[in-house]
Amino acid sequence: MKIPFFDLKGQYSQIKHEVDAEIQKVLSTGLFMGGVPVLDFENAFSKFLGAEHCVSCANGTDALEVALKALGIGKGDEVLVPANSWVSTAEAVNNVGSEPVFVDVIDREHTIDPYLIEGAVNENTRAIIAVHLYGLPARMDEILPIAKKYHLKVIEDCAQAHGAKLKGRSVGTFGEVSTFSFYPTKNLGAYGDAGAIITNDTLLAEKMRRIANHGQLKKHDHDLIGRTSRLDTLQAAILTIKLNYLDQWVQKRNLIANWYNAYLREGIVRPMNTTNFYHAFHLYVIRTKHRGKLVKLFDELGIGYGIHYPVPLPYIKSYLYKGYHQEQFPVATLLSKEIVSLPLYPELSEQEVKYICHQVNAIG
Ligand SMILES: *Cc1c(COP(=O)(O)O)cnc(C)c1O
Numbered sequence: 001m002k003i004p005f006f007d008l009k010g011q012y013s014q015i016k017h018e019v020d021a022e023i024q025k026v027l028s029t030g031l032f033m034g035g036v037p038v039l040d041f042e043n044a045f046s047k048f049l050g051a052e053h054c055v056s057c058a059n060g061t062d063a064l065e066v067a068l069k070a071l072g073i074g075k076g077d078e079v080l081v082p083a084n085s086w087v088s089t090a091e092a093v094n095n096v097g098s099e100p101v102f103v104d105v106i107d108r109e110h111t112i113d114p115y116l117i118e119g120a121v122n123e124n125t126r127a128i129i130a131v132h133l134y135g136l137p138a139r140m141d142e143i144l145p146i147a148k149k150y151h152l153k154v155i156e157d158c159a160q161a162h163g164a165k166l167k168g169r170s171v172g173t174f175g176e177v178s179t180f181s182f183y184p185t186k187n188l189g190a191y192g193d194a195g196a197i198i199t200n201d202t203l204l205a206e207k208m209r210r211i212a213n214h215g216q217l218k219k220h221d222h223d224l225i226g227r228t229s230r231l232d233t234l235q236a237a238i239l240t241i242k243l244n245y246l247d248q249w250v251q252k253r254n255l256i257a258n259w260y261n262a263y264l265r266e267g268i269v270r271p272m273n274t275t276n277f278y279h280a281f282h283l284y285v286i287r288t289k290h291r292g293k294l295v296k297l298f299d300e301l302g303i304g305y306g307i308h309y310p311v312p313l314p315y316i317k318s319y320l321y322k323g324y325h326q327e328q329f330p331v332a333t334l335l336s337k338e339i340v341s342l343p344l345y346p347e348l349s350e351q352e353v354k355y356i357c358h359q360v361n362a363i364g
Pocket of ligand 1: 058059060061062085086088089131157159160181182183193194195
């Protein structure tokens, strides 16, 4: 049985009627940037999260960059970043002229280890980027007090965590600012690139809107030196439709994760989940000592998988200049050798999950 790692065609076929009609509507207006659909999506998404402001932009990496810039982070500043994340989290820090400083992650949870944060803080540290990796909320209850103590800004990278909650509150509403990606494979995905920045701070929202639009709020009103990073009208219209399904899709992801939890045999390390955390299950990541054998079998059988990520950020080529030594991130290093992401998308059947588990259990 061939099982892909994700199935965007399957999802589209379920909402085709609505999406096609909306695309036709946008095409017939001839308006492809801005307009009501973009404002509608921004309002719907901030309402969904329980936040005041949503500033849409072109992708999740831009969202991080615009947020950092708006917070005044730049040359000479340092930003704490988890050692295991997608490269964007760190890259955005460099791209505003500051330096990422990596912090190891918690075993089982894969998110930034709050107890290691204080040791990484110095007089140049300005912010922490908490990544809700794989859809599991980072430990905001512990991160926020440390941030307060050292006057650090907190940015939540929610690119993998649409729909995740911590004690009933949506991720993306804990820090000064939070960022989302709507890359097609994310829990809420556009049909191209798209992103958004969330904040409750009205002045910060205005500044981010200016930065993402050449410094202007209206035409020819260039208050500051900005750039361009826009969510286009078609993507906004598509996202508004898909947002209506997000809760049910995340529920389905949790159901599928429970199937995996039930059918995987003992000894396979499963994702952490506790009652306070509502996992959005963007990825279902297990750990196995026999990854090489397992992925070889998956390749032979045509079962999709991912490795998120094969090399911790401090050790990827582009960060070798920082000169971290090999023992500095023991947890991220161990994880990078053993993790495998199994297929998880709302369209996956229980039969398919059973079949995947059967293969995993055979190898261990
Ligand atoms: C996907 C992702 C991003 C970047 O999003 P893009 O829209 O691809 O730029 C940033 N951070 C994390 C953790 C991601 O998974």
